[in-house]
Amino acid sequence: MSVILxxxxxxxxxxxxxxxxxxxxxxxxxxxxxxxxxxxxxxxGTETVNNSATAPGGTTGATVQATARPTDGxxxxxxxxxxxxxxxxxxxxTSASTLEPAVSSEPTPVAFEAQxxxxxxxxxxxxxxxxxxxxxxxxxxxxxxxxxxxxxxxEQFNDVQMLNMVYHDGWIYYIxxxxxxxxxxxxxxxxxxxxxxxxxxxxxxxxxxxxxxxRNVFIYDGYVYAISDMFIYNREYDDRNIxxxxxxxxxxxxxxxxxxxxxxxIRTSRMAVYEGWLYYTMDxxxxxxxxxxxxxxxxxxxxxxxxxxxxxxxxxxxxKGQYVTFFIADGWLYYSINNLDANGDAIYKMSLDxxxxxxxYDNCNLLYGLNYMDGCIYFETENNGRYEYCRILANGExxxxxxxxxxxxxxxxxxxxxxxxxxxxxVKGGLYKMDLNGGNVVELSAAYY
Numbered sequence: 001m002s003v004i005l006x007x008x009x010x011x012x013x014x015x016x017x018x019x020x021x022x023x024x025x026x027x028x029x030x031x032x033x034x035x036x037x038x039x040x041x042x043x044x045g046t047e048t049v050n051n052s053a054t055a056p057g058g059t060t061g062a063t064v065q066a067t068a069r070p071t072d073g074x075x076x077x078x079x080x081x082x083x084x085x086x087x088x089x090x091x092x093x094t095s096a097s098t099l100e101p102a103v104s105s106e107p108t109p110v111a112f113e114a115q116x117x118x119x120x121x122x123x124x125x126x127x128x129x130x131x132x133x134x135x136x137x138x139x140x141x142x143x144x145x146x147x148x149x150x151x152x153x154x155e156q157f158n159d160v161q162m163l164n165m166v167y168h169d170g171w172i173y174y175i176x177x178x179x180x181x182x183x184x185x186x187x188x189x190x191x192x193x194x195x196x197x198x199x200x201x202x203x204x205x206x207x208x209x210x211x212x213x214x215r216n217v218f219i220y221d222g223y224v225y226a227i228s229d230m231f232i233y234n235r236e237y238d239d240r241n242i243x244x245x246x247x248x249x250x251x252x253x254x255x256x257x258x259x260x261x262x263x264x265x266i267r268t269s270r271m272a273v274y275e276g277w278l279y280y281t282m283d284x285x286x287x288x289x290x291x292x293x294x295x296x297x298x299x300x301x302x303x304x305x306x307x308x309x310x311x312x313x314x315x316x317x318x319x320k321g322q323y324v325t326f327f328i329a330d331g332w333l334y335y336s337i338n339n340l341d342a343n344g345d346a347i348y349k350m351s352l353d354x355x356x357x358x359x360x361y362d363n364c365n366l367l368y369g370l371n372y373m374d375g376c377i378y379f380e381t382e383n384n385g386r387y388e389y390c391r392i393l394a395n396g397e398x399x400x401x402x403x404x405x406x407x408x409x410x411x412x413x414x415x416x417x418x419x420x421x422x423x424x425x426x427v428k429g430g431l432y433k434m435d436l437n438g439g440n441v442v443e444l445s446a447a448y449y
Contacts (some may be wrong), residue, residue, distance in 0.1 A: 050222065120165055123416065127270075130433075131145070142160070162197075173219065175198070176192070194209075208253045209252040223245040223247055224246045227241060229241075243260040244259055260305075266282065270326065297327060298311050299333075332352070333351070336358070345362075345366040346361065361377075374417065389401070401421075415436075420434050420435075431444040
């Protein structure tokens with residue numbers, strides 16, 4: 001992608017935001033600053049990205065996992081790749097070992113897995129292994145690693161970036177790029193595939209061609225559910241942020257794309273399923289252009305076939321300052337309405353029918369989203385220019401500050417049973433992990449953007 005094109009995209013974003021005086025406030029400044037840094041880095045480094053697998057070693061958006069708790073064992077096979085078998089990264093001696101425990105054949109339709117945060121992005125942990133992508137900006141480059149949490153040693157698991165990883169019924173399902181068009185205005189020319197692989201690296205494939213990129217992927221009742229994830233809102237194709245699903249056949253292949261709603265004005269940025277109900281937001285996808293009417297913004301539920309739509313939470317237009325993020329766990333719907341331009345955010349829990357609402361944590365300045373694992377809510381806050389990783393029990397007790405971080409430098413993208421995983425968005429870049437108490441920082445991938 002050329003520097004000129006990147007600058008053009010940046011100018012379009014800045015022009016869109018310049019019409020709103022709230023853009024001068026801290027949270028929106030951080031949002032725009034991150035965008036500026038990302039575009040600048042892309043312009044400087046597009047031609048020099050290193051696609052080697054020697055780094056000690058995951059697309060965007062909050063990915064909701066549909067998973068099951070691992071319970072049995074697999075013997076590790078030699079790691080197979082889309083092309084030839086590749087050796088593991090050379091940072092230390094990495095040898096094959098036994099996955100323990102390995103995976104259960106029992107599918108779990110709820111978007112929850114005790115070893116993985118509900119809203120992880122391209123990060124999953126199964127047994128003693130964490131799977132993550134190297135994170136090259138060009139998604140048709142890069143690889144996927146797995147790291148043994150007992151030794152800290154990574155090995156190359158696949159020679160493609162396994163995006164939107166979902167563990168289901170003994171398989172890791174994922175999406176990968178074989179070719180990504182360098183011009184984001186021609187996404188229809190991308191070559192994107194859906195495939196699967198066993199957690200030990202065996203029995204890869206087959207693959208199915210995808211009509212476009214997706215995010216927020218989960219599997220329920222024989223279907224792969226997702227949201228169409230077009231980078232540029234294209235008025236010709238008019239296909240951004242559409243809730244879709246694909247029939248998942250027993251051999252791992254996909255059927256044709258189906259839209260969940262006949263009403264194409266329903267656009268969403270987050271979606272989850274629980275006990276036969278689909279929960280979703282309607283907003284303009286973190287400030288991008290959208291066809292959603294302002295009065296329709298909020299959090300909804302409907303039957304899995306799109307019928308019986310009910311509005312649970314009202315929310316204003318993101319460009320006016322608010323958006324909704326949520327997850328479902330233990331029979332409760334947890335959510336926050338983040339006001340990007342003022343303090344006073346709060347985390348709430350609500351009964352699934354919307355009849356009961358309880359404040360879990362308030363008077364805070366939330367950034368981006370929530371994550372959840374093993375009874376704890378994880379989130380990032382800003383306080384007088386200091387950014388902090390925090391967690392609190394789902395009942396609102398035992399609030400903890402896990403780590404202080406530098407302004408504009410880090411974003412948490414995953415939490416597992418063993419660690420927090422975050423990316424550094426400064427000039428250095430990279431993917432890192434640290435203990436859940438905020439200590440023992442280790443670099444996982446130098447290429448991560």
